[in-house]
Amino acid sequence: MxxxxxxxxxxxxGVVEGLTEFLPVSSTGHLILVGQLLGFNSDKGKVFEIAxxxxxxxxxxxxxxxxxxxxxxxxxxxxxxxxxxxNLTVAFLPAAILGFLFLKQIKLYLFNPFVVAAAFIIxxxxxxxxxxxxxxVCAESIDDITWRDALKVGFAQALSMIPGTSRSGATIIGGxxxxxxRRAATEFSFFLAIPTMFAATLYDVYxxxxxxxxxxxxxxxxxxxxxxxxxxxxxxxxxxxxxRHDFSIFAWxxxxxxxxxxxxxxxGWVDWSNH
Numbered sequence: 001m002x003x004x005x006x007x008x009x010x011x012x013x014g015v016v017e018g019l020t021e022f023l024p025v026s027s028t029g030h031l032i033l034v035g036q037l038l039g040f041n042s043d044k045g046k047v048f049e050i051a052x053x054x055x056x057x058x059x060x061x062x063x064x065x066x067x068x069x070x071x072x073x074x075x076x077x078x079x080x081x082x083x084x085x086x087n088l089t090v091a092f093l094p095a096a097i098l099g100f101l102f103l104k105q106i107k108l109y110l111f112n113p114f115v116v117a118a119a120f121i122i123x124x125x126x127x128x129x130x131x132x133x134x135x136x137v138c139a140e141s142i143d144d145i146t147w148r149d150a151l152k153v154g155f156a157q158a159l160s161m162i163p164g165t166s167r168s169g170a171t172i173i174g175g176x177x178x179x180x181x182r183r184a185a186t187e188f189s190f191f192l193a194i195p196t197m198f199a200a201t202l203y204d205v206y207x208x209x210x211x212x213x214x215x216x217x218x219x220x221x222x223x224x225x226x227x228x229x230x231x232x233x234x235x236x237x238x239x240x241x242x243x244r245h246d247f248s249i250f251a252w253x254x255x256x257x258x259x260x261x262x263x264x265x266x267x268g269w270v271d272w273s274n275h
Contacts, residue, residue: 003218009038010223014052017223018230021056022190023238024127024169024250029116029257036270047211048223050204055224057197059231060190068194080143084191090147091154091171091188092195098158099200111163113265113272119164120258127169127251130176138179142187145180152178153188157196163272164261167196169254172247182242190235 016034020027035045061068071081139145156174160167168189175185205212264270 006040006219007222009040010048010219011226012038013040013048014055014223014226015230017049017052018056018059018227018232019234021053021231022060022168022193022234024123024166024172024247025253025257026120026123026164026166026169027053027056029120029164029166029261032116032272033260033264033270044211044216046204047208048216048219050201050208051220052223052227053197054201055227056231057194057201059228060193060235062228063232063235064190083145083147084142086147087145087150087188088192088195091150091157091192092199094151094154095158095161095196096199099161103161106161106163111272113261113270115162116164116272117258117261117265119162120254120261123165123169123173124251124254124258127173127247127254130173131246131248131251135176136179137181139184140181142184142191145184145188149175149178149180150188153180153185153192157192164258166254167193169250176247182246183239186238186242 013031013034016030017027020030031049035049040048071084074081075085139149153171153174156170156178157167158170159165159174160170171189171192172182172185175188176182180188261270261272265272
């Protein structure tokens with residue numbers, strides 16, 4: 001593979017990661033599919049995914065830099081800042097603990113096309129259900145969320161360890177079921193992504209540190225830059241989108257993508273266990 005072609009693949013995967021990481025559609029599923037179709041699913045590809053995931057996290061940090069900075073500076077004196085930090089800690093723990101205990105088993109037994117497809121389709125059906133049921137809002141904004149709400153969202157996030165579920169999808173739709181408004185559920189999902197994805201990224205860096213090479217700096221730079229910009233646009237776009245629409249379009253997209261997973265596995269286009 002030529003250097004220019006490799007850089008093109010980095011650009012494409014950066015766009016895919018950035019656009020899908022914070023939408024309820026499973027970035028992992030998209031990266032597996034696109035990586036396989038591009039022939040970029042080797043160990044180097046897995047390390048590359050770590051780099052572009054980190055860039056996507058930084059897009060959220062940048063978008064909410066004012067709120068994050070204020071929270072850090074006022075945590076000792078303001079109740080709202082203390083509540084946000086407590087809620088994020090409580091919501092982070094279920095996935096962290098369950099991931100530590102069962103991640104190897106999950107990757108061994110659940111990374112197959114049928115589980116991935118089922119997760120996509122079931123997630124889509126749950127989104128349609130969440131949008132069609134009577135939605136009683138108990139928390140209009142992120143500041144109204146209680147630690148009990150946060151814990152429920154944390155357990156919903158733990159479901160995202162099932163491949164194809166989507167971390168953002170689990171937290172946003174879980175939030176809707178638990179009485180959060182669309183905006184509160186979406187913004188809390190963004191904030192919760194920061195500790196969750198930082199922890200996952202640091203773990204992956206440690207696990208694959210031997211595969212990092214200075215020779216790949218151009219590859220990582222292009223992929224990370226595009227991932228950051230795409231994620232930034234996706235985060236801003238989703239907040240604007242939900243002010244006027246519901247999540248039904250993502251539900252139908254998930255269902256269609258789930259069918260695509262089954263077709264691609266049956267025809268041998270994609271090895272969904274190789275991740």
